[in-house]
Amino acid sequence: MNNRSNIVSLSADACSSPVVDAHRVADVRQALPSEQMIQDLAQIFGLLSDPGRLRLISALLEGGEMCVCDLAAATGQSMSAASHALRLLRANRVVKVRRTGRMAYYRLADSHVRMLIDLTIAHLGHDEGDPHDD
Amino acid sequence: MNNRSNIVSLSADACSSPVVDAHRVADVRQALPSEQMIQDLAQIFGLLSDPGRLRLISALLEGGEMCVCDLAAATGQSMSAASHALRLLRANRVVKVRRTGRMAYYRLADSHVRMLIDLTIAHLGHDEGDPHDD
DNA sequence: CTCACGTGTGAATAATCGTTCAAACATCGT
DNA sequence: ACGATGTTTGAACGATTATTCACACGTGAG
Numbered sequence: 001m002n003n004r005s006n007i008v009s010l011s012a013d014a015c016s017s018p019v020v021d022a023h024r025v026a027d028v029r030q031a032l033p034s035e036q037m038i039q040d041l042a043q044i045f046g047l048l049s050d051p052g053r054l055r056l057i058s059a060l061l062e063g064g065e066m067c068v069c070d071l072a073a074a075t076g077q078s079m080s081a082a083s084h085a086l087r088l089l090r091a092n093r094v095v096k097v098r099r100t101g102r103m104a105y106y107r108l109a110d111s112h113v114r115m116l117i118d119l120t121i122a123h124l125g126h127d128e129g130d131p132h133d134d
Numbered sequence: 135m136n137n138r139s140n141i142v143s144l145s146a147d148a149c150s151s152p153v154v155d156a157h158r159v160a161d162v163r164q165a166l167p168s169e170q171m172i173q174d175l176a177q178i179f180g181l182l183s184d185p186g187r188l189r190l191i192s193a194l195l196e197g198g199e200m201c202v203c204d205l206a207a208a209t210g211q212s213m214s215a216a217s218h219a220l221r222l223l224r225a226n227r228v229v230k231v232r233r234t235g236r237m238a239y240y241r242l243a244d245s246h247v248r249m250l251i252d253l254t255i256a257h258l259g260h261d262e263g264d265p266h267d268d
Numbered sequence: 269c270t271c272a273c274g275t276g277t278g279a280a281t282a283a284t285c286g287t288t289c290a291a292a293c294a295t296c297g298t
Numbered sequence: 299a300c301g302a303t304g305t306t307t308g309a310a311c312g313a314t315t316a317t318t319c320a321c322a323c324g325t326g327a328g
Contacts, residue, residue: 018303019207020237021200028197028208033255038185038192040258041251046183050316051176055166063162066155068275073153074162081317083276102274102325103154112257117175119253121167123246124174152274184286202305215287217306236295236304 047092048116052077053085060095061114065107181226182250186211187219194229195248199241 019025033041047053055075059066063074072082086106089095094113098105108114153159167175181187189209193200197208206216220240223229228247232239242248 018203020204020304024197024200025204025208028193028200028204031196032189032192032208037255037258038188041254042183042185042188044254044258045179045188046315049176049180049183051172052316054172054176054179058166058172059162062165063158066158066162069152070154070159074159074166078318079275080277080319084317087276099275104275110257112253115253116250116257119246119249120175120178121171123178123244123250124171154274180285186286203303212288213305214289214307218286221306233305238305 043092047089047094048113050085052081053089054117056082056085056089057094057108057113057117060106060108061117065098065105067103067105071106177226181223181228182247184219186215187223188251190216190219190223191228191242191247191251194240194242195251199232199239201237201239205240 032038048057052075055077056071059071059074063070066074068082068086069079071086072079075082077085086095086097090097090106093109095106096109098107166172182191186209189211190205193205193208197204200208202216202220203213205220206213209216211219220229220231224231224240227243229240230243232241
């Protein structure tokens with residue numbers, strides 16, 4: 001993980017990682033989400049961090065249930081790319097699939113994703129300009 | 135973008151991208167968020183898709199306002215890595231910085247991030263097992 | 269059966285991203 | 299002024315990821 005992963009001594013020793021408020025550091029440290037939770041969160045957010053997948057989800061949000069080729073056409077990507085993306089979303093329970101014959105109809109698994117996107121759009125709406133540095 | 139980015143003819147021609155329900159495709163297509171919105175959403179979610187940044191945000195959620203070295207210690211990463219991550223978060227208005235002397239104290243810019251994380255944790259809570267494929 | 273079609277998959281390429289190291293910068297103490 | 303300290307930065311490397319191509323699978327039509 002890193003060169004010094006355990007708690008530093010309470011009196012700030014200054015070698016590779018000086019600490020100003022050791023008490024707060026220890027406090028915050030044990031209040032952090034578990035490693036498993038962090039990984040799961042990162043994975044979900046990672047799924048939503050790709051424009052192609054985001055378009056796919058938006059399409060399902062609007063269309064309700066669609067087959068792969070229609071999703072590909074609606075989101076402007078190749079069927080192969082759409083299938084790869086849907087596979088990822090499927091593996092993480094974001095979408096569900098219903099197969100009839102040679103068709104595969106995808107739909108969203110639950111409504112949490114819609115809330116996530118709506119909340120983020122709200123976040124973008126009120127204080128987003130261009131990125132800046134200071 | 136791709137080899138065929140405009141709308142297909144309304145009667146499903148079958149060449150590189152067959153369409154089953156052309157009407158719905160056109161309908162969904164024009165209801166999609168703008169390209170700019172998609173990019174912004176992807177960027178925000180991308181920021182939250184890294185365990186290090188997620189720990190940083192969680193620490194600030196708990197600690198309120200902390201300096202870089204304490205954040206590094208609390209989240210178990212080097213000060214350099216923490217600084218790089220904070221720079222990214224800062225550029226996207228997720229955190230704000232207050233500088234006094236040689237110290238830099240970071241805090242969250244708003245509470246949207248907390249809602250995002252809480253909502254996602256709720257999502258993870260009710261239907262998350264291991265990923266699967268079918 | 270044979271062919272066309274919608275979909276799924278694997279491998280290879282390119283692009284992106286995170287981490288680390290080394291150094292620079294600004295500030296404080298002596 | 300000098301050195302120590304907290305922070306920032308740039309470049310290089312390794313790892314992860316997206317995209318494409320080609321082909322395989324199963325299904326329905328003739």
